[in-house]
Amino acid sequence: MQKERSKLLIKHQKGSKIAEQFRMIRTNIEFISKKRTLKTIMVTSTRPQEGKSTIIANLADVMGRQELKVLIIDADLRLPSQHYILGVDNSVGLTDILEERVVPEAVIQNTTVFNVDIIPAGQSPHNPSELLSKRDLAVLLESVKKEYDYILVDVPPVIVADTTIIAQEMDGIIMIAEENKTPKQKFHKALTALKSTHIPILGIILNKTKQDKSSKYYYYNK
Numbered sequence: 425m426q427k428e429r430s431k432l433l434i435k436h437q438k439g440s441k442i443a444e445q446f447r448m449i450r451t452n453i454e455f456i457s458k459k460r461t462l463k464t465i466m467v468t469s470t471r472p473q474e475g476k477s478t479i480i481a482n483l484a485d486v487m488g489r490q491e492l493k494v495l496i497i498d499a500d501l502r503l504p505s506q507h508y509i510l511g512v513d514n515s516v517g518l519t520d521i522l523e524e525r526v527v528p529e530a531v532i533q534n535t536t537v538f539n540v541d542i543i544p545a546g547q548s549p550h551n552p553s554e555l556l557s558k559r560d561l562a563v564l565l566e567s568v569k570k571e572y573d574y575i576l577v578d579v580p581p582v583i584v585a586d587t588t589i590i591a592q593e594m595d596g597i598i599m600i601a602e603e604n605k606t607p608k609q610k611f612h613k614a615l616t617a618l619k620s621t622h623i624p625i626l627g628i629i630l631n632k633t634k635q636d637k638s639s640k641y642y643y644y645n646k
């Protein structure tokens with residue numbers, strides 16, 4: 425169990441940049457929640473490998489510790505990784521729900537992270553965009569909203585069509601950028617594409633900052 429936990433966790437030390445950014449996101453979530461429903465949140469970024477999946481798992485961990493019930497849905501059907509980060513089986517998952525082979529209850533798994541459950545991606549389908557466009561995604565989200573305080577959705581980078589399709593079903597979006605790495609123009613293009621969905625952007629997390637990479641920070645290294 426300890427081994428699994430060490431795969432995901434960023435140390436949230438007081439004063440650390442990442443902890444500060446998580447607090448900012450939490451404050452934005454609380455603020456927006458007062459005005460409208462904010463349960464389904466996706467985390468995306470400009471490019472692969474910027475830390476989307478890592479941030480989701482860590483945000484879920486932080487929320488879980490605050491007595492909030494969280495469901496992670498891995499909707500990165502092309503390159504799923506939440507099952508890997510959280511150490512669960514990925515033989516059935518979101519793909520099977522969208523292909524109407526199973527009911528959601530059959531694929532929701534508990535994790536070793538307190539208050540955090542997961543629907544892993546399942547085996548990668550040949551038509552992810554088409555599957556994610558189906559009503560079934562909205563129906564699934566509606567059905568799990570009753571059981572969870574927050575549903576955090578892991579998705580591909582903005583450039584992949586799946587991401588803007590999923591965005592339509594979200595209450596909010598968190599964007600990740602990699603310090604000194606994410607090309608500014610591409611980032612702004614991605615942000616503009618997201619803004620055109622009119623789904624509120626809850627915040628931008630600057631990931632892999634210098635401080636993160638120092639010895640104070642540890643992360644799972646593949």
Ligand SMILES: Nc1ncnc2c1ncn2[C@@H]1O[C@H](COP(=O)(O)OP(=O)(O)O)[C@@H](O)[C@H]1O
Nearest residue numbers: 472473474475476477478479631632636643644
């Ligand atoms: N803050 C960070 N500092 C150092 N490495 C990180 C950080 N966030 C993520 N990583 C590492 O970067 C790689 C890509 O992260 P991942 O969350 O899979 O990105 P994405 O989901 O955007 O493709 C992983 O090996 C992960 O452990």
Ligand SMILES: [Mg+2]
Nearest residue numbers: 476477500505
């Ligand atoms: Mg990912």
